[in-house]
Amino acid sequence: xxxxxxxxxxxxxxxxxxxxxxxxxxxxxxxxxxxxxxxxxxxxxxxxxxxxxxxxxxxxxxxxxxxxxxxxxxxxxxxxxxxxxxxxxxxxxxxxxxxxxxxxxxxxxxxxxxxxxxxxxxxxxxxxxxxxxxxxxxxxxxxxxxxxxxxxxxxxxxxxxxxxxxxxxxxxxxxxxxxxxxxxxxxxxxxxxxxxxxxxxxxxxxxxxxxxxxxxxxxxxxxxxxxxxxxxxxxxxxxxxxxxxxxxxxxxxxxxxxxxxxxxxxxxxxxxxxxxxxxxxxxxxxxxxxxxxxxxxxxxxxxxxxxxxxxxxxxxxxxxxxxxxxxxxxxxxxxxxxxxxxxxxxxxxxxxxxxxxxxxxxxxxxxxxxxxxxxxxxxxxxxxxxxxxxxxxxxxxx
Amino acid sequence: xxxxxxxxxxxxxxxxxxxxxxxxxxxxxxxxxxxxxxxxxxxxxxxxxxxxxxxxxxxxxxxxxxxxxxxxxxxxxxxxxxxxxxxxxxxxxxxxxxxxxxxxxxxxxxxxxxxxxxxxxxxxxxxxxxxxxxxxxxxxxxxxxxxxxxxxxxxxxxxxxxxxxxxxxxxxxxxxxxxxxxxxxxxxxxxxxxxxxxxxxxxxxxxxxxxxxxxxxxxxxxxxxxxxxxxxxxxxxxxxxxxxxxxxxxxxxxxxxxxxxxxxxxxxxxxxxxxxxxxxxxxxxxxx
Numbered sequence: 001x002x003x004x005x006x007x008x009x010x011x012x013x014x015x016x017x018x019x020x021x022x023x024x025x026x027x028x029x030x031x032x033x034x035x036x037x038x039x040x041x042x043x044x045x046x047x048x049x050x051x052x053x054x055x056x057x058x059x060x061x062x063x064x065x066x067x068x069x070x071x072x073x074x075x076x077x078x079x080x081x082x083x084x085x086x087x088x089x090x091x092x093x094x095x096x097x098x099x100x101x102x103x104x105x106x107x108x109x110x111x112x113x114x115x116x117x118x119x120x121x122x123x124x125x126x127x128x129x130x131x132x133x134x135x136x137x138x139x140x141x142x143x144x145x146x147x148x149x150x151x152x153x154x155x156x157x158x159x160x161x162x163x164x165x166x167x168x169x170x171x172x173x174x175x176x177x178x179x180x181x182x183x184x185x186x187x188x189x190x191x192x193x194x195x196x197x198x199x200x201x202x203x204x205x206x207x208x209x210x211x212x213x214x215x216x217x218x219x220x221x222x223x224x225x226x227x228x229x230x231x232x233x234x235x236x237x238x239x240x241x242x243x244x245x246x247x248x249x250x251x252x253x254x255x256x257x258x259x260x261x262x263x264x265x266x267x268x269x270x271x272x273x274x275x276x277x278x279x280x281x282x283x284x285x286x287x288x289x290x291x292x293x294x295x296x297x298x299x300x301x302x303x304x305x306x307x308x309x310x311x312x313x314x315x316x317x318x319x320x321x322x323x324x325x326x327x328x329x330x331x332x333x334x335x336x337x338x339x340x341x342x343x344x345x346x347x348x349x350x351x352x353x354x355x356x357x358x359x360x361x362x363x364x365x366x367x368x369x370x371x372x373x374x375x376x377x378x379x380x381x382x383x384x385x386x387x388x389x390x391x392x393x394x395x396x397x398x
Numbered sequence: 399x400x401x402x403x404x405x406x407x408x409x410x411x412x413x414x415x416x417x418x419x420x421x422x423x424x425x426x427x428x429x430x431x432x433x434x435x436x437x438x439x440x441x442x443x444x445x446x447x448x449x450x451x452x453x454x455x456x457x458x459x460x461x462x463x464x465x466x467x468x469x470x471x472x473x474x475x476x477x478x479x480x481x482x483x484x485x486x487x488x489x490x491x492x493x494x495x496x497x498x499x500x501x502x503x504x505x506x507x508x509x510x511x512x513x514x515x516x517x518x519x520x521x522x523x524x525x526x527x528x529x530x531x532x533x534x535x536x537x538x539x540x541x542x543x544x545x546x547x548x549x550x551x552x553x554x555x556x557x558x559x560x561x562x563x564x565x566x567x568x569x570x571x572x573x574x575x576x577x578x579x580x581x582x583x584x585x586x587x588x589x590x591x592x593x594x595x596x597x598x599x600x601x602x603x604x605x606x607x608x609x610x611x612x613x614x615x616x617x618x619x620x621x622x623x624x625x626x627x628x629x630x631x632x633x634x635x636x637x638x639x640x641x642x643x644x645x646x647x648x649x650x651x652x653x654x655x656x657x658x659x660x661x662x663x664x665x666x667x668x669x670x671x672x673x674x675x676x677x678x679x680x681x682x683x684x685x686x
Contacts (some may be wrong), residue, residue: 038505043513116480179658207657210617212608215407216652216660223400236515236609243607247526248403269517269609385538 029065029072029323031056031327032079032095033105034116039083044108048130051320052076052105052299054308055328058294065328068335073325076288077101082380092116096123102337103127105323107144109372110134111181117145126330126343130323131316133282138363144339146346148282148319148355150371152182155258155280156189158385160375163228164197165255167396170253174203174226176217176241181299183232186258190230202226211237214244221250228254235260239269246273253397254278261376262314276395278375278384283315283322283355286391287372291353293325301354314392322355329353399531404653405646406532410643413542417603418618419625420549420637421596427632428569428589430489431481434496437619438503439594440468443601445511451605457604459544466512466548466599473594478587485586500615507612515609541603542678548599552592553634567587568634598601624668630681639680 033052034047056074056174064071077099081088088107095101096119104120106113106129113132119144120127129137132147163170173194177187184206202224205217218241219230229252231241238260245251260266261279270277285302295301305313313321330345331337350359350368357368363392373385375394382391422436446465457462476499485492500581524536537587556562567575568585576582621644629640642662651663671678 038508042613043507046513165560176657205656205658207652208659208661210620211657211661212617212651213411213648214657215411216649216656217399219403219407220653222403236611236614239515239517239609244535247538248533249526249528265514265516269515269519271519318490356477 002177003101013056013158015252019166027070027072028075029067029103029331030099030101031074031076031103031263031324032092032099032101033076033292034079034091034095034112036083036088036106036108036112037078037080041083041108044131045080045083046094046107047316048108048320048358049078050309051130051317052306052324053296053311054087054305057308057325058304059328064292065331067214067331067337072337073326076105081086081107081112085115088112089115089119090358092119096120096125099123102339102340105130105320106132106147106170109182110137113147114140117142117347120144122181124325126338126339126346128327128346130319133182135363135365138365142364144343145269146326146360146366148358148369150366150369152185152213153189153193154369154371155282156193158371159256159278160190160193160197160199162373162385162394162398164199167253168393169209170227170396171200172202172224172226172229173199173228174200174221174224174252175205176203176214176229176231177206178233178237179206179208180233182259183234186232187230188237194228194230199228200305206235207237214241215248218244218248218250222248226252228252228256229258232258233260235263235266235269239266242273242277251397255397256280261374261381262334264312264314267376267379267381274376274379276375276377276397278394279381280371280372280373281315282369282371283318284372284374284383285314285380285387286314286374287356289352289354290313291325291355292351293322293329293353295321295325295354299352318355322353322358325353325355326358400653403532406534408550408646409642409644410534410538410542411649412642413546414538414607415625415644416549416606416638416641417542417545417596419622419629420502420552420634421593421600422619422622423626423629423631423633423637424552424596425593426466426626428587429477429481429485429566430495430613431485431490431587431590432463434493434500434596434619435476435503436593436622437615437617438500438507439473439646440601440618441507441610441612442472442503443598444468444605444608445507445601446611447602448516448518449603455533458541458605462544462548462599462602464662465602466595467523469598470591470595473597474587474591476594477590478583481590482583482586491594504612504615506640508665511612513611515611516581517609518605520606536542537606541607543657543659544605545600546606548596549634549638551632551664552596555592556634559584561588565592624664625666627668628671628678630678633680636678640678646672 064073079091079212099282104127110132113129114137130148263283267274334345359368361367384394399518425433443465447458450461529536625640630636648660652660
């Protein structure tokens with residue numbers, strides 16, 4: 001409904017502006033945002049939308065974005081692509097050609113962002129991807145695509161470092177991965193990183209999307225006697241895996257799960273079983289940065305987010321808001337809406353935001369961010385890495 | 399030894415699958431309606447149990463009755479008010495009708511409850527039974543036993559009560575049943591209501607096992623479909639046999655071929671069965 005209303009309002013606004021004067025129409029900066037607001041990915045799509053909305057409202061409440069001394073209002077044009085990637089590509093094109101979006105936020109995840117990036121490249125529209133991490137998204141030689149997630153291995157490497165240094169008795173690793181783009185990539189990286197640290201990978205299995213039972217995989221896991229269990233999946237998979245591990249009495253010294261525990265729904269749904277589960281994500285509300293963006297400090301961003309939505313922001317929501325803040329900084333720096341100049345400002349960016357330090361590599365993917373490792377301790381996630389924002393030591397099970 | 403655990407996993411999972419499928423099988427077999435609402439009915443039952451536990455502390459094993467009753471009322475109304483109007487039309491019409499109703503119900507649940515995954519976390523978890531090398535998860539076994547009791551009750555109702563005999567009569571021959579004085583429309587509504595009752599009760603029992611979200615409804619529906627085709631339509635024992643068969647196939651398939659192939663294997667066996675024995679393991683021909 002929200003999306004329909006927004007699109008309707010946008011269409012109405014477009015009509016009104018067109019009928020008054022051309023000068024008036026120039027006072028709005030339009031950002032196109034194809035999102036999966038319905039369908040399987042809708043929880044993720046709605047999170048991203050919350051981040052974008054917070055940015056747009058905060059920017060407009062502060063008088064809009066100043067371009068060459070003149071204030072512009074931000075308007076985000078949302079179109080729902082119903083979790084259907086081919087449709088995301090069509091929607092991106094429509095946003096550029098019909099809705100005349102000045103800039104684009106990429107659709108959700110690595111797959112859809114990669115698919116849609118071809119369109120924005122062709123039209124020369126600067127595009128920021130808030131939730132695409134895979135290197136394959138950025139190695140296409142495109143000039144107009146920028147991403148706020150570091151490559152996947154930056155989630156894995158600090159973890160293996162902490163575990164292998166922290167407890168030399170951890171030797172046997174079991175990996176259970178959802179057979180999906182990000183989750184499988186993380187599992188493969190984990191396998192490589194574990195081997196590089198001299199750990200023995202005693203199990204490496206994938207499960208199909210839509211799996212409703214992990215009992216057999218966990219029976220196999222039990223037989224492999226792992227010290228470290230590394231499971232990837234989305235929140236529903238990981239809740240079920242955690243529960244079924246407990247059912248069969250599998251309790252390794254270290255249990256790492258990505259990407260569910262970053263959400264509070266995970267701790268709520270697993271209760272005491274969440275304790276000591278470790279994870280990593282690209283951002284965490286406990287990090288502390290002093291930014292030059294409109295939100296300022298991380299604390300101020302958290303407070304603004306909680307005030308509006310009554311929940312603590314997670315990494316996807318923060319990354320979406322950061323995408324907006326970064327776009328705004330680039331536009332202000334460029335002093336124009338000219339897409340090529342804003343693109344150059346993004347490429348040259350080197351500053352700190354509430355989200356963390358922002359500097360994009362030659363491929364357009366952020367290189368400056370240090371993704372935190374965290375662990376559920378006392379029912380709450382606490383940061384154990386990087387040292388600058390660390391809140392507690394990593395706890396090993398018995 | 400490990401095969402005993404895999405066998406136990408499969409039997410317990412099969413029991414849950416049977417619970418998911420029995421209501422779907424009843425409606426399909428008796429009314430010849432493929433009720434695509436079934437998955438959403440199960441999810442709605444889970445939400446009843448979730449909120450009953452969160453706000454009133456009612457254990458899901460008790461709220462299964464409440465969820466079942468609520469869903470019975472909803473199912474009765476849906477059949478009496480909507481599906482009965484097109485019940486005589488070709489099966490595709492009722493399929494499209496329940497498909498549309500499912501879109502409405504599922505999206506209504508998304509609006510009301512959001513897509514966030516929740517789960518009932520019992521204050522006193524049931525833990526696991528350790529029988530030598532075999533672990534049996536207490537909540538799954540208890541849910542399975544309760545579902546089995548409900549199913550047995552349904553079976554007795556169908557066999558021994560007047561209404562049950564009328565349902566079987568309608569299943570065997572709609573016209574003849576009408577000629578014998580059976581109010582076919584009312585029986586249709588009761589049957590659909592009973593199917594929804596089983597879905598709601600199963601949903602409540604599953605709320606302590608599976609994460610709850612409207613997004614899960616298609617998974618439940620898919621399993622119900624496979625179980626019915628495997629076991630044979632419209633009979634309570636058929637759903638039980640189909641459920642246990644699917645549980646065992648997935649369990650051993652996941653162990654031998656790896657978890658990523660468990661679903662592939664179950665669908666391959668389904669295809670083979672459709673060629674060799676299209677009426678299912680316990681299905682009977684001639685019930686039209």
